[in-house]
Structures are given as structure tokens and as C-alpha cells.
Amino acid sequence: MPAFVFSLLVLCPALFSSAQANPSIKDFKGFQLSFFNELSGDRYLRLDYDEVLTEKPKIGFLKFGLPFLKVRDLSIFLDSRHIDSGGVAELFEKVSKSKGIRYAVAESMSLSIASETGLIRIKGEKGKFAQDGSISIWGEVVLEQKQNKNYRSIDKLTISIDPLSNRLSIECPSEFPTITIPFIPNSRKNP
Numbered sequence: 001m002p003a004f005v006f007s008l009l010v011l012c013p014a015l016f017s018s019a020q021a022n023p024s025i026k027d028f029k030g031f032q033l034s035f036f037n038e039l040s041g042d043r044y045l046r047l048d049y050d051e052v053l054t055e056k057p058k059i060g061f062l063k064f065g066l067p068f069l070k071v072r073d074l075s076i077f078l079d080s081r082h083i084d085s086g087g088v089a090e091l092f093e094k095v096s097k098s099k100g101i102r103y104a105v106a107e108s109m110s111l112s113i114a115s116e117t118g119l120i121r122i123k124g125e126k127g128k129f130a131q132d133g134s135i136s137i138w139g140e141v142v143l144e145q146k147q148n149k150n151y152r153s154i155d156k157l158t159i160s161i162d163p164l165s166n167r168l169s170i171e172c173p174s175e176f177p178t179i180t181i182p183f184i185p186n187s188r189k190n191p
Contacts, residue, residue: 045091081184110123124157
């Protein structure tokens with residue numbers, strides 16, 4: 001009997017060594033995550049990516065010890081008709097303050113925003129969550145407003161959420177006006 005117990009103790013961890021207690025975002029390929037409104041059950045956020053790679057930056061022959069995360073093909077869908085700005089701001093702030101995400105860059109990033117007035121699609125070569133909870137997208141950014149068939153090609157833009165005005169703002173270079181998208185009134189349950 002003791003030999004059987006010993007065999008279990010030795011073999012089980014070896015058989016399941018790939019199963020980690022705390023998996024990281026690098027452990028998943030083709031990952032997709034959705035969030036739903038607690039009251040209505042409608043999906044308000046979907047996030048997916050192909051894979052996450054770790055890259056140690058080099059300058060000349062020097063390698064830095066701090067690894068950077070590279071997220072391939074990050075795609076975010078946000079439906080402002082089913083969540084208030086506070087819920088999204090809280091979620092984006094949590095993501096942007098986590099250690100690994102602070103140094104992560106998405107190579108390519110797309111964001112689709114559904115609102116009462118229509119669909120806006122944004123696609124850029126690179127994107128990043130900033131520490132303040134905003135999202136920056138740069139490198140041949142295409143901004144498409146479906147409702148009025150308006151297409152813009154710009155260098156960069158910033159997406160921020162203002163819980164006080166309950167709106168999302170898309171700030172483009174100075175020659176383009178800021179686009180604001182309203183959220184629904186507070187949709188979260190009060191504790």
C-alpha cells in the first residue's frame with residue numbers, strides 16, 4: 001500500500017504538470033471573454049485575442065530584464081446600450097493597473113462600439129491600456145462610423161471614459177472633433 005501512495009504522489013504531479021494553480025494570460029491561445037449586464041443579461045463587453053507573447057527588449061547587444069507582453073490581434077466589442085460608464089471605467093481601470101498589462105502592447109487592436117446612434121469601428125496597428133484607464137491606439141488607425149458612412153485615417157487616438165458625464169470620448173488629432181458616446185444610466189445593483 002505505501003508503494004501505491006508513493007507512486008500516486010510522484011506520478012500525479014508529473015501527469016498534470018501543465019495545469020497551473022494560477023494560469024496567466026500567456027497560457028491561452030484564441031482566448032475570448034464576455035461580460036454581461038447583471039439586470040438584463042445582455043452582453044456589454046467581449047474581449048478576445050489570438051495569443052500573448054513575452055518579449056525582452058534589446059537595445060544593441062543589451063537585453064533588459066523587464067519582459068514586455070505582446071498581445072496579438074486584440075479585439076474588443078463594447079455595447080454602450082447595456083452598461084453604464086462607471087462599470088466600464090472600473091473594469092478598464094482594473095485592467096490597466098495590473099502589473100503585466102502595464103507593459104503590454106497589442107499588435108493589432110480593434111475596437112467596435114455599439115451605441116444608440118450606430119456602430120463605430122476602430123482598427124490600429126498597435127494599442128495599449130494606459131494607467132489612467134484610457135486606451136491609446138496608434139499606427140495607421142482607421143475610424144469608421146457606420147451610421148453616416150464616415151471613414152477617417154489618422155495616426156493615433158485616445159479612448160477615455162468619463163463616469164461623471166456617463167460618456168465615452170474618442171479623441172482624435174486636432175483636425176477632427178472629439179466623438180462622444182453616451183452610456184445607459186447607472187445599471188449596476190446597489191449593494
